[in-house]
């Protein structure tokens with residue numbers, strides 16, 4: 001059977017290769033493991049909570065309706081950092097395709113975390129579609145405004161923790177020439193470096209990155225992850241390094257930052273704004289590709 005459901009998880013196994021599978025926690029609809037022919041692709045903290053007591057530290061947490069901690073918006077500023085989707089138990093809607101195995105999860109205010117929904121009493125419907133091919137993992141989101149009279153204003157982001165061998169051998173490519181907001185320096189500038197490299201905590205929001213820029217994670221010259229984005233103009237690149245990792249209780253081992261890089265496709269610089277009845281969709285596609293250094 002290619003789709004197995006337990007009380008807390010859904011596991012998809014590829015029909016042609018049982019070493020290719022994905023595990024999704026209903027809490028947060030969080031993909032917390034993706035094995036591609038026996039090789040884990042996502043980083044997961046060994047102290048990550050998988051019991052619904054807090055968002056998962058690793059995998060692909062979903063960020064909605066606000067990225068970070070909003071200070072200005074009357075409604076969104078009441079929510080905690082990264083919103084409510086990653087701390088709500090989603091409904092498993094079932095399998096929609098046999099091959100590639102594809103499943104859907106849904107979230108709306110009627111089942112979302114009640115404490116957080118009180119802080120943000122909006123009408124919306126989210127459908128997450130997870131498709132696992134023999135060589136790829138696609139996460140697709142559709143957000144609908146189900147209100148009859150109110151605008152829906154939100155951020156979306158796939159907070160993807162990619163597993164790597166060694167952060168100091170790793171580069172992230174094809175973001176050069178893009179404007180970014182540096183969360184460490186709290187300032188905006190254009191990245192003039194040919195690739196992103198890591199020597200300390202790095203937390204950058206690259207803005208309005210064209211859809212046809214394929215972001216690649218390169219290990220000693222070899223591309224290990226390729227990320228295609230659809231309708232997600234921003235890309236956050238994050239590595240917590242030594243001090244930030246120490247400060248996160250659910251981050252283990254403490255030197256685990258060496259084996260992860262977060263590349264997070266999102267819509268976070270601006271808000272998506274939907275009028276009553278409107279919908280918006282976007283996806284992230286993770287796959288393997290040859291080195292594709294784009295001259296832009």
Ligand SMILES: O=P(O)(O)OC[C@H]1O[C@H](O)[C@H](O)[C@@H](O)[C@@H]1O
Nearest residue numbers: 081082183203204236238262264
């Ligand atoms: O600790 P969390 O709430 O999961 O946030 C983890 C990280 O998310 C994003 O990458 C932000 O850019 C970082 O500033 C933040 O530290």
